Amino acid sequence: MDRDETLTPGSGTLRGAVPRAVARLLRMREGMLLLIIAVLFVGMSFASPHFLTWGNMRAILMSFSTEGIVVVGMTILIIVGGIDLSVGAAMCLAMVVAGKLFLVGMNPWLAGLIGVGATGLAGFVMGLFVTGIGLGFFITSLAFLGLLRGLCFIVTEGTPLSLFTLPPSFKFIGQGNVYGVPVVILIFLVVAVVGDFLVRNATVFRRVIYVGSNENAANYSGINVRRVRLWTTVLCSSLAGFAGIIFMSRLGVATPTFGIGSELNIIAAAVIGGASLSGGKGSVLGAILGIGLLSLVTSSMILLNISIFWQETIRGLILLAAVSVDHLVNRHR
Amino acid sequence: MAPTEPILRLRNICKSFGRIEVLRDVTLDVHAGEIHALAGENGAGKSTLMNIIGGIHQPTSGEIVLRGAQAEIRSPLDAQDHGISLVHQEIALCPDVTVAENVMMSSIARSRAPFVNRARIRRQAAETLRLLTDIEPDTILGKLSISNQQLVEICRALNSDCDILILDEPTAALTQSEADALFAILRQLRAKGMAIIYISHRMSEIYGLCDRITILRDGRLISTDPVSAISPGEVVHRLIGRRLDAMYPAKAAVAGGDVLLSARDLSDGRKVRGVGFDLRKGEILGIAGLIGSGRTELLEMICGLRPRVAGTVSLEGGEGFAPALYARSVSRGVVYLSEDRKTNGSFQTLPIAFNISSLRLSQVATRLGLVNRRKEAAQALALGRRLNLRSAGIHQNVSELSGGNQQKVAIAKLLSVDPRIVLLDEPTRGIDVGAKAEIHALLRELATAGVGVIVVSSELSEVIGLCDRVLVLAEGRLSGMLEGEELTEGNVVRLAAGPARPTRNDEARRG
Incomplete structure (x- = not known):
């Protein structure tokens, strides 16, 4: 980096601006992921006649849309320097709480709202343990993973709640289409775009970035570090609850075992997307591309008749490659 | 001191970490039966030197002579075999086991026996502990107070059969009576012929306890003298040093403007005790004092970063100022620059732009709570230009x-935040001369414009060259203005x- 150049507005000449822009895009995580996705896309279009069809595209999008909502929350939480292993259980909790309330006669919309509220409350309590007592995010959320999952079993008494009586208006969220595009995908796109925009531009999320980058410096900038951490935790849990309600509408059933293991996929997506587990760094867009890539790979493997047993291994390798590249690049700085 | 062969002799020790030279040509002789003070400001190289003696670091060049024979100290275990024992400033003990096991750690570690003989360990540990304190050997270490843990650490060093003992600011966490007990033991050990290296900032300890003093500064040996031959003032002078005078901006033309900030009887209950002063419009007020004299704590207490136990602060016109949070202090226009740039300051x-805007984001935000990137960039550019900031652009990482x-x-x-x-x-x-002069000029400019400026500095020439008035702290108290x-x-x-506070042990030293 040229340090002697004095500070001038709009530094940089037009000459070579275009290749530089491309180089910059590729240096950014999002650009890199887009490139990989594009290569896979082109390759798969030739490899399989079923790949480049609307039906397949829709299936791929559907496969990660709902979890993608949680990825947005997880990315923000990772930026602040936290992590939440309980999101899978939180999704399930919102689902079974809402399902149970609906079955005892509550309006499904109100029940859904209370389901999201329940996960938000769980996130708040978890955040209090982290910011108030000073426990680590990892171990606290591990405890909450057990706690919330246990609650799911208690609420359902261990059996799936059949919710086929949900009114069509409610089922529309999870199963309906607008001009042929599933509502689930639309909701996901809105959350992702708004989330990405806000993380880049809102002062609230700028404070999240400050806290994640350097907690001490944030404190010396007059930022209430604990409050920022607490509400980021609540946000992540609430988005997980929201995703759970969408799943409920989509599946028409609330299963106490739903979402087991999905936290790993969600965290992996955020990290592949460029979020650093040491905080201060991460991109919602990158994380969305990350989970998109994971889904694309899975779907490609199915189309190519590769054994399903390889899926987890390949995902593990992708994650390992992403963090290794990250580490090497940062070390050379 | 009898002209005997020193038990430990370091000759022309140099040590570099990468390209950074930490020690240069340091020579140190320590005799059996002396307490040798080692003094130096932070970064002077004391710890590195101790770590070399303790086998934690290897010197880049130079030689170590132990009891007349050239030696290499390859590891902490090796150091122990050579009879060297090190008491770290930070407690390096196992918090989950008993005091006795901690005291006996090294003998347990080198024991060949397949089982630990608890009864013997307990008995031996109890004997050593009794010298210094009444701590129960069966207590779990982690349950002790920090000062008691420090005592255990010292006991451990005493226990390991050593004849060279190094103590790195051992009294930092001790009460006066505990410290006195420690001094008594150190004197006994000296009488038995042990060589003791004692690292401390405290003049009273250096003069009350030690025989000779070696001063390091910027990784170099400044001097070694008998303490009886050097005055405390001279010690401080050598610690801080006379550095090349930079060009300082002219001082305030007229002193004695309105009072901008007035502090009375500030105490934090630990480091600062009853300090008061007035800051006037147009002046730069300096705060000087040795490290640990409470300078940082005083500033942090004023702006809400550290709780006050007693005292009041008022701003211009007598309005009370007691911010419970730093954010409140900022909103009233009192801001603080931390001494630790990397950890706290950035x-x-x-x-760059994100850093500059962080203190008051609302200034560069729209009413909807979104950061206005153009405003943020304009702010960074304007301030960057004002401070002559050199960078590849405001989007470069700090x-x-x-x-x-x-x-x-x-x-x-x-x-x-104006x-x-x-x-x-x-x-x-730690910044280069050019940037330094620019910052000095800026501070003078601010003061002239009516902004209150208080500068804490360890550098004597800066305090004298830059400031109009200087408040000097010594061990948490206002020593003079x-x-x-x-x-x-x-x-x-x-x-x-x-x-000057001669301790009551002066006679013992002569004995």
Whole structure:
């Protein structure tokens, strides 16, 4: 980096601006992921006649849309320097709480709202343990993973709640289409775009970035570090609850075992997307591309008749490659 | 001191970490039966030197002579075999096992027996402990107070069969009576012929306990003298050093403007005890004192970063000022620059513009709570230009800047809120001469414009060259206020050494 150049507005000449822009895009995580996705896309279009069809595209999008909502929350939480292993259980909790309330006669919309509220409350309590007592995010959320999952079993008494009586208006969220595009995908796109925009531009999320980058410096900038951490935790849990309600509408059933293991996929997506587990760094867009890539790979493997047993291994390798590249690049700085 | 062969002799020790030279040509002789004080400011190289003796680091060049024979100390275990024992300033014990096991750690570690003989360990540990304290050997270490843990650490060193003992500021966490007990034991050990290296900032300990003193500064040996042959003032002078005078901006033309900030009887219950002063419009007020004299704590207490136990602060016109949070202090225009640029002062992984805007984001935000990137950039550009910031652009990460430019970013951040009073802790530490002069000029400019400026500095020439009045702290108390003709190195040094306080053990030292 040229340090002697004095500070001038709009530094940089037009000459070579275009290749530089491309180089910059590729240096950014999002650009890199887009490139990989594009290569896979082109390759798969030739490899399989079923790949480049609307039906397949829709299936791929559907496969990660709902979890993608949680990825947005997880990315923000990772930026602040936290992590939440309980999101899978939180999704399930919102689902079974809402399902149970609906079955005892509550309006499904109100029940859904209370389901999201329940996960938000769980996130708040978890955040209090982290910011108030000073426990680590990892171990606290591990405890909450057990706690919330246990609650799911208690609420359902261990059996799936059949919710086929949900009114069509409610089922529309999870199963309906607008001009042929599933509502689930639309909701996901809105959350992702708004989330990405806000993380880049809102002062609230700028404070999240400050806290994640350097907690001490944030404190010396007059930022209430604990409050920022607490509400980021609540946000992540609430988005997980929201995703759970969408799943409920989509599946028409609330299963106490739903979402087991999905936290790993969600965290992996955020990290592949460029979020650093040491905080201060991460991109919602990158994380969305990350989970998109994971889904694309899975779907490609199915189309190519590769054994399903390889899926987890390949995902593990992708994650390992992403963090290794990250580490090497940062070390050379 | 009898002209015997020293038990430990370091000759021309140099040590570099990468390209950074930490020790250069340091020579040190320690005799059996002496307590040898080692003094130096932070970064002078004391710890590195101790770590070399303790086998933690290897010297880049130079030789170590132990009991007349050339030696290599390859590891801490090796050091123990050579009879060297090190008491670290930070407690390096196992908190989950008993006091006895901690005291006996090294003998347990080297024991060949397959089982631990608890009864023997307990008995031996109890004997050593009794010398210093009444701590129960069966207590779990982690349950002890820090000062008791420190005592256990010392007992452990005493227990390991050593004849060279190194103590790194052992009394930092001790009460006076515990410290006195320790001194008594050290004197006994000296009488038995042990060589003791004693690292301390405290004049009273150096003069009350030690026989000779070696002073390090910037990784070099400054001097070694018998303590009886050097005055406390001279010690301080050598510690801080006379550095090349930079060009300082002219001082305030007229002194004695309105009072901008008035502090009375400030105490934090630990480091600062009853300090009061007035800051006037147009002046730069300096705060001098040795490390640990409470300078940082005093500033942090004023702006809500550290709780006050007693005392009041009022701003211009007598309005009370007791911010419970730093954010409140900022909103009233009192801002603070931390001495630790990397840890507290900057977001290293974030761009310059993000750093500068962080103190008051609302200034560059729209009413909807979105950051206006153009405003943020304009702010960074304007302040960057004002401070002559050199960078590849405001989107460059702070970690990629030089120290001086990082500091300019940290100062730009303070100026972004148009402060009424700036409290700066070591504003020019570790930065190049050019940036330093620019920062000095800026501070003078601020003072002239009516902003209150308080500067804490460890550098004597800076305190004298830059400030109009200087408040000197010694061990948490106001030792004096200097201005005009009185503001000389000699006076600052004399006040920083504190009132001469000979300890009641002076006679013992002579004995």
